[in-house]
Amino acid sequence: MSQFTQQVILGLLLGGVYVAVALGFSLVWGILNIVNLAHGALVIIGAYITWVLFTRLHIDPFLSLPVDALALFVIGYALQRGVINRVIRAPLLFTFLLTFGINLVIVSLLLLIFTGDFRSVTPAYSGSGLHLGSIVIPYIRLGGLAAALLLAGILWVVLNRTRSGTAILAVGADRDAAQLVGVDLRHMYALTFAIGAAFAGVAGGIISTFQSITPTAGDPYTLQAFVVVILGGLGRVSATVAGGLAFGLIEVLGQSAPGLSSSYANAIAFVVLVVVLVVRPRGLLGRLA
Amino acid sequence: MSVRRATYLVAGLALAFLVLAPLTSIDAAQQAGLPLLTDKLWFRIATTVAMFVVMASAWNIIGGLTGYASFGNVAFFGLGAYTAGVVVTNLNLPFALALVLAPLVAAAFAVIVGIPLLRLRGHYFAVATLGVGVAVGEVVNNIEPLGAATGLFLPIIRSDLLFFYLMLGAALLAVLTTWVILRTRFGYGLLAIRENEEAAAVIGVNTTFYKVAAFCIAAALTGIAGAIFAQWNSFINQDNAFAISDNVQMILMAVIGGTGTVLGPVAGAISLELIIQTLAGGGSGSVFSQIGLGVLLAVCVIFIPRGVIDFFGGRSRLSLRYFRQTLRETSV
Amino acid sequence: MSLLAIRDVSKRFGGVNALAGVTFEVEQGDILGIIGPNGAGKTTLLNCISGLYRPDAGDIRWETTSIRGLAPYRIARLGIGRTFQIVRPFPSMTVRENTAMGALFGRPGARLQPGAALNEADMVLDVVGLGEKRHYPVLRLTVPDRKRLEVARALAMRPRLLLLDEVMAGLNQVEIEQALEMVRRVRDSGVTIVLIEHVMKVIVGVCRRALVLNFGRTLVEGPPAEVLKDRRVIEAYLGQRYARDQEK
Numbered sequence: 001m002s003q004f005t006q007q008v009i010l011g012l013l014l015g016g017v018y019v020a021v022a023l024g025f026s027l028v029w030g031i032l033n034i035v036n037l038a039h040g041a042l043v044i045i046g047a048y049i050t051w052v053l054f055t056r057l058h059i060d061p062f063l064s065l066p067v068d069a070l071a072l073f074v075i076g077y078a079l080q081r082g083v084i085n086r087v088i089r090a091p092l093l094f095t096f097l098l099t100f101g102i103n104l105v106i107v108s109l110l111l112l113i114f115t116g117d118f119r120s121v122t123p124a125y126s127g128s129g130l131h132l133g134s135i136v137i138p139y140i141r142l143g144g145l146a147a148a149l150l151l152a153g154i155l156w157v158v159l160n161r162t163r164s165g166t167a168i169l170a171v172g173a174d175r176d177a178a179q180l181v182g183v184d185l186r187h188m189y190a191l192t193f194a195i196g197a198a199f200a201g202v203a204g205g206i207i208s209t210f211q212s213i214t215p216t217a218g219d220p221y222t223l224q225a226f227v228v229v230i231l232g233g234l235g236r237v238s239a240t241v242a243g244g245l246a247f248g249l250i251e252v253l254g255q256s257a258p259g260l261s262s263s264y265a266n267a268i269a270f271v272v273l274v275v276v277l278v279v280r281p282r283g284l285l286g287r288l289a
Numbered sequence: 290m291s292v293r294r295a296t297y298l299v300a301g302l303a304l305a306f307l308v309l310a311p312l313t314s315i316d317a318a319q320q321a322g323l324p325l326l327t328d329k330l331w332f333r334i335a336t337t338v339a340m341f342v343v344m345a346s347a348w349n350i351i352g353g354l355t356g357y358a359s360f361g362n363v364a365f366f367g368l369g370a371y372t373a374g375v376v377v378t379n380l381n382l383p384f385a386l387a388l389v390l391a392p393l394v395a396a397a398f399a400v401i402v403g404i405p406l407l408r409l410r411g412h413y414f415a416v417a418t419l420g421v422g423v424a425v426g427e428v429v430n431n432i433e434p435l436g437a438a439t440g441l442f443l444p445i446i447r448s449d450l451l452f453f454y455l456m457l458g459a460a461l462l463a464v465l466t467t468w469v470i471l472r473t474r475f476g477y478g479l480l481a482i483r484e485n486e487e488a489a490a491v492i493g494v495n496t497t498f499y500k501v502a503a504f505c506i507a508a509a510l511t512g513i514a515g516a517i518f519a520q521w522n523s524f525i526n527q528d529n530a531f532a533i534s535d536n537v538q539m540i541l542m543a544v545i546g547g548t549g550t551v552l553g554p555v556a557g558a559i560s561l562e563l564i565i566q567t568l569a570g571g572g573s574g575s576v577f578s579q580i581g582l583g584v585l586l587a588v589c590v591i592f593i594p595r596g597v598i599d600f601f602g603g604r605s606r607l608s609l610r611y612f613r614q615t616l617r618e619t620s621v
Numbered sequence: 622m623s624l625l626a627i628r629d630v631s632k633r634f635g636g637v638n639a640l641a642g643v644t645f646e647v648e649q650g651d652i653l654g655i656i657g658p659n660g661a662g663k664t665t666l667l668n669c670i671s672g673l674y675r676p677d678a679g680d681i682r683w684e685t686t687s688i689r690g691l692a693p694y695r696i697a698r699l700g701i702g703r704t705f706q707i708v709r710p711f712p713s714m715t716v717r718e719n720t721a722m723g724a725l726f727g728r729p730g731a732r733l734q735p736g737a738a739l740n741e742a743d744m745v746l747d748v749v750g751l752g753e754k755r756h757y758p759v760l761r762l763t764v765p766d767r768k769r770l771e772v773a774r775a776l777a778m779r780p781r782l783l784l785l786d787e788v789m790a791g792l793n794q795v796e797i798e799q800a801l802e803m804v805r806r807v808r809d810s811g812v813t814i815v816l817i818e819h820v821m822k823v824i825v826g827v828c829r830r831a832l833v834l835n836f837g838r839t840l841v842e843g844p845p846a847e848v849l850k851d852r853r854v855i856e857a858y859l860g861q862r863y864a865r866d867q868e869k
Binding site: 478485490495 | 774
């Protein structure tokens with residue numbers, strides 16, 4: 001029983017990571033109608049920034065999260081303004097191919113800069129955790145979940161309580177109408193993507209605390225972010241939180257099933273994806289299908 | 290000259306050279322002023338080009354004719370390759386049998402995943418198929434008899450000529466299949482699905498059957514290419530048999546050459562693969578070739594979108610004004 | 622035995638009852654008009670008949686057999702053709718090719734080959750008055766011509782029943798006259814027609830019977846002239862107050 005409780009807790013903690021990863025992905029998909037295949041690469045840039053700050057300047061990984069956010073915000077703004085904005089009206093296939101190309105370039109550049117070696121961030125408290133009877137809750141994971149929920153709160157406030165957030169939602173609802181009432185589309189697109197990238201960066205920082213990072217370590221997170229969005233539904237922050245936590249649970253419980261292991265993470269993600277899509281063929285919200 | 294015609298011209302010349310060059314000796318290649326191209330490398334490039342002609346043409350059947358942009362075709366390639374691996378290495382049976390079994394295995398798999406997935410559209414179909422490619426690769430990577438993470442070694446057959454002509458044969462088969470499809474009732478049904486699926490259904494097109502059949506044909510052709518690749522390369526693992534970037538390459542080739550046409554994917558595959566091979570500098574510096582491919586993707590995607598529409602009428606002109614206009618129409 | 626019988630058909634979307642128990646029959650050779658305000662469930666009804674939607678309850682019978690829940694292509698091959706209110710041509714094809722698709726796939730019996738289907742298309746295009754524009758790419762057609770093309774594609778299937786979804790909407794007076802003329806020609810060739818319209822006077826011009834839908838229910842059924850005078854119909858369209866004023 002306590003074994004099961006432990007699994008559930010670990011699942012929810014892992015789910016926190018998926019929430020962090022999926023928030024930005026969901027925002028960009030919902031507002032810009034772009035499934036960003038470079039999302040995982042943006043995540044891993046954040047992870048490397050945290051790693052550099054930790055190994056060179058001995059900054060605590062959780063304190064470096066704002067730096068990740070800021071750096072990725074700038075990169076994201078530039079990417080959207082300079083490149084992706086140019087194909088935003090082209091058919092779906094083209095934004096798909098473009099973001100895959102961006103992913104390829106980022107991963108290759110990271111490979112040139114950091115090589116393919118495994119890098120890890122190991123603060124003093126990384127091995128310890130909270131002991132509740134026979135149940136152990138690692139501090140690192142707890143911090144990650146807390147940071148993810150904080151992120152979700154920030155995104156909700158930005159979208160629902162600020163002028164820019166209102167403009168972003170307006171662009172998502174009706175691009176042409178938003179333009180008619182004086183919203184600067186180029187800027188709003190870039191801003192949306194920048195926020196999405198900033199969130200990806202923070203997610204990367206969180207990831208670096210419990211997983212060794214390589215330039216390609218972000219790739220699985222793109223597929224997983226997609227699954228989270230399908231699970232929860234597109235467009236609402238609360239839906240992403242629910243989807244992320246649910247997916248974390250499914251993955252941990254799935255991997256503890258006999259015959260499976262963590263090397264099946266992608267396969268599990270895919271099976272969940274297909275099951276949800278087949279049971280609810282129009283997606284949970286039916287926006288696009 | 291139109292972009293399309295230029296692509297075709299370049300591709301046609303390259304094709305003639307690719308087919309004929311291997312027949313000449315090293316001496317002939319050197320006399321022709323191609324000192325960089327030793328025989329070995331030339332065969333490798335020509336066979337790779339033919340392999341991508343198969344994959345791009347096969348993708349065109351589901352992605353171009355039917356309008357379902359599959360990012361999971363590489364799974365069929367990988368399944369074909371591993372079928373060959375099992376037949377030749379694990380079962381000690383002749384490679385010829387693998388050539389028969391590989392398309393069957395790939396097609397059967399296409400039916401199983403196609404029935405649920407072909408109900409999805411747009412992003413959902415694209416990412417779900419992307420998931421197929423990744424997941425199948427991962428499962429294979431975990432199966433001990435298939436070599437797991439180490440990969441699978443096949444007994445080496447030393448004959449550059451054999452593999453070149455096998456792959457060329459597969460390429461011809463793929464092109465011929467597309468040509469036949471476009472001239473039959475079946476082909477018109479696929480086009481109707483691409484253009485408007487509900488309208489197709491209410492005029493009597495059995496959309497589910499047509500989509501799954503198209504997916505199957507694409508899978509079978511891609512599976513053959515995978516089987517030939519496995520024996521040719523004599524080593525397969527998750528990275529070379531289930532590479533998502535291969536899937537993206539085949540799409541880009543079909544898109545650049547002109548989707549929905551018979552020769553478009555051929556032209557696209559030849560031109561793009563030669564560019565990629567040049568970027569790779571004959572195999573060295575794979576990081577730079579990846580960056581090159583990424584940049585190439587971005588450049589093509591930013592400048593081609595309007596081109597694809599124009600390609601149907603062959604009206605586009607390769608000029609600065611054309612590029613400026615393309616940009617204006619697709620950007621904000 | 623009627624050609625098509627709709628019995629108590631219902632369809633819900635989320636919490637909305639798009640159709641709440643609609644019942645009517647269409648006889649061979651009949652021309653039935655279905656009218657009703659926006660959102661009355663007219664298009665939902667057509668989608669249920671042509672198989673794009675599966676009704677939640679009720680039955681749809683074609684002659685003696687139930688076609689409820691059948692795949693759209695099967696229903697099409699039984700001899701039921703339809704048009705879409707928002708036209709859905711195959712954009713990369715010419716007018717002639719678009720029409721030929723109906724002949725190629727929609728015939729119940731022997732399969733045509735592409736060449737024969739194109740010849741068939743030429744004949745149909747003359748009936749709807751698009752003969753001279755047969756080689757146009759679809760995107761060059763005007764709105765009325767695109768509506769004609771919808772009809773042509775359905776006619777090429779040689780249907781026994783033709784479902785027309787607002788083929789007159791958005792047309793001006795002259796164009797409506799031409800469209801009515803086309804519908805009469807189709808009727809005279811022996812095709813049974815169900816005509817959905819938002820504009821009531823169109824119905825009076827061609828229909829023998831009319832049926833008014835409101836909030837997913839049959840409000841009134843009868844000869845068009847009587848239906849249009851019915852107080853409930855006037856209320857549905859123009860509100861209760863207008864109806865009261867009319868009576869005074």
